[in-house]
Amino acid sequence: MSDITTNFDDRIVEYEQLLSDFKALLKSNSLKFTIQREVILETLYDSDEHLTPESLHNLIQEKFPDLNIGIATVYRTLSLLEDSNMVTSLYFGAQGKKYELGAKNHHDHLICTNCGCITEFVDEQIEERQDKIANELGFKMQDHSMQIYGICKNCRN
Amino acid sequence: MSDITTNFDDRIVEYEQLLSDFKALLKSNSLKFTIQREVILETLYDSDEHLTPESLHNLIQEKFPDLNIGIATVYRTLSLLEDSNMVTSLYFGAQGKKYELGAKNHHDHLICTNCGCITEFVDEQIEERQDKIANELGFKMQDHSMQIYGICKNCRN
DNA sequence: CGCTCATTATAAAACCTTTTTCAATACTAC
DNA sequence: GTAGTATTGAAAAAGGTTTTATAATGAGCG
Numbered sequence: 001m002s003d004i005t006t007n008f009d010d011r012i013v014e015y016e017q018l019l020s021d022f023k024a025l026l027k028s029n030s031l032k033f034t035i036q037r038e039v040i041l042e043t044l045y046d047s048d049e050h051l052t053p054e055s056l057h058n059l060i061q062e063k064f065p066d067l068n069i070g071i072a073t074v075y076r077t078l079s080l081l082e083d084s085n086m087v088t089s090l091y092f093g094a095q096g097k098k099y100e101l102g103a104k105n106h107h108d109h110l111i112c113t114n115c116g117c118i119t120e121f122v123d124e125q126i127e128e129r130q131d132k133i134a135n136e137l138g139f140k141m142q143d144h145s146m147q148i149y150g151i152c153k154n155c156r157n
Numbered sequence: 158m159s160d161i162t163t164n165f166d167d168r169i170v171e172y173e174q175l176l177s178d179f180k181a182l183l184k185s186n187s188l189k190f191t192i193q194r195e196v197i198l199e200t201l202y203d204s205d206e207h208l209t210p211e212s213l214h215n216l217i218q219e220k221f222p223d224l225n226i227g228i229a230t231v232y233r234t235l236s237l238l239e240d241s242n243m244v245t246s247l248y249f250g251a252q253g254k255k256y257e258l259g260a261k262n263h264h265d266h267l268i269c270t271n272c273g274c275i276t277e278f279v280d281e282q283i284e285e286r287q288d289k290i291a292n293e294l295g296f297k298m299q300d301h302s303m304q305i306y307g308i309c310k311n312c313r314n
Numbered sequence: 315c316g317c318t319c320a321t322t323a324t325a326a327a328a329c330c331t332t333t334t335t336c337a338a339t340a341c342t343a344c
Numbered sequence: 345g346t347a348g349t350a351t352t353g354a355a356a357a358a359g360g361t362t363t364t365a366t367a368a369t370g371a372g373c374g
Contacts, residue, residue: 032320032371054361070323075362110296123290129283130305137276138310139267146303148287153295189341189350211331227353232332 015045018086018101025084036069040077044087050098050118053078108145112152119152172202175243175258182241193226197234201244207257207302210235245299257300265303276309 022041026033043060044051051059057074060067078099081087089099098118108126110119126146134141179198183190200217201208208216214231217224235256238244246256265283267276283303291298 030320034321034371036322052361068323071361072324072363073322076321110291110294112296113299119294119296121290121294123286126283126286129280129286130303133278133280133283134267134305134307137267137278138313139276139305139307140313141305141307144303144305146301148291148296148298148301150291150296150298150300156295156297187342187350191341191351193352209331225353228331229333229354230352233351 015042018045022081022086025086031080035067036073037077037080039064039067039069040074041081041086044081044099044101050100052098056099108147110148110150110152112155113149117152117154172199175202179238179243182243188237192224193230194234194237196221196224196226197231198238198243201238201256201258210256213256265305267305267307267309 019038019041022037023033025031026037039060040056043056043063047056047059053071053074056078057069057071060069060074078087078089082089082099087099087101107120107122110121112118130144131141133139176195176198179194180190182188183194196217197213200213200220204213204216210228210231213235214226214228217226217231235244235246239246239256244256244258265278265280267278287301288298290296
């Protein structure tokens with residue numbers, strides 16, 4: 001078995017786990033499992049990007065044109081998922097909320113000031129350096145966030 | 158003369174330069190120099206953060222409560238400054254524009270989650286590393302911001 | 315299956331930010 | 345000072361996104 005296949009299996013297992021967590025969550029709150037909610041969770045899972053409610057809705061329309069899911073349902077489901085910590089949202093500036101799945105492992109962001117796309121990265125050297133700076137200044141670090149703004153590869157063409 | 162005094166003088170000189178550039182710009186376009194425009198430029202200069210039109214307006218209200226500058230004037234002046242490249246704006250996500258003055262020296266922030274105090278710092282290693290990461294990912298860096306959250310020296314006692 | 319109530323799509327309403335309108339004001343040149 | 349015109353604050357309008365109201369639908373349970 002190749003690594004790719006193994007990863008693929010892992011991914012399915014991971015999604016099944018997520019889905020059953022979601023079902024359990026719904027059940028314990030006397031809420032119902034609907035095709036709309038499943039599709040929203042699945043689309044969120046399949047996407048590696050941070051999505052706005054609108055872009056998520058567009059994605060769903062493309063993938064499931066016959067379902068005709070309303071934007072209000074997307075908003076309602078995202079709020080539900082966020083309230084139960086299955087998705088997290090990021091604020092970029094005073095407004096502009098974007099959602100992503102999971103109790104995230106930490107990462108920093110490259111944000112394109114032209115198209116708004118977000119690329120994630122983690123850099124061990126920066127993480128270490130941050131620890132060191134905090135220590136040197138007598139600061140007990142709890143958290144940090146870093147954003148790099150610029151023009152992404154695609155937009156430079 | 159100490160370094161601090163020298164920096165202070167430099168800062169005043171820098172602002173005077175900026176102001177006279179602004180005046181020249183206005184004159185050459187048959188526009189008028191008003192107290193509102195001066196206050197907006199000055200407040201932008203004094204702030205080290207990226208500001209939304211709204212937060213800039215709030216800042217001005219605090220600093221000059223008697224002037225009663227309208228939010229529309231803030232928007233108008235920011236557009237004017239941006240058109241003439243004296244300020245740059247960044248998009249955060251699909252929407253949400255933030256402004257900052259053109260030539261600004263960069264620094265990062267340590268923010269105390271207990272007392273709210275902010276310590277500024279610059280670290281060459283982190284700056285270099287950021288450049289490198291941006292380059293590796295085909296990203297043309299324009300700016301970046303980093304915040305470390307935690308408990309400051311004073312508050313730990 | 316049939317009952318009950320949560321959920322849905324749709325559309326209207328509520329919200330927010332940004333722009334425009336307009337009469338009053340104030341800067342600049344003379 | 346005065347004339348001419350850009351600028352201002354206030355309020356209305358425009359342009360978005362997000363939420364709510366509603367009647368119809370559908371999931372879950374016995």
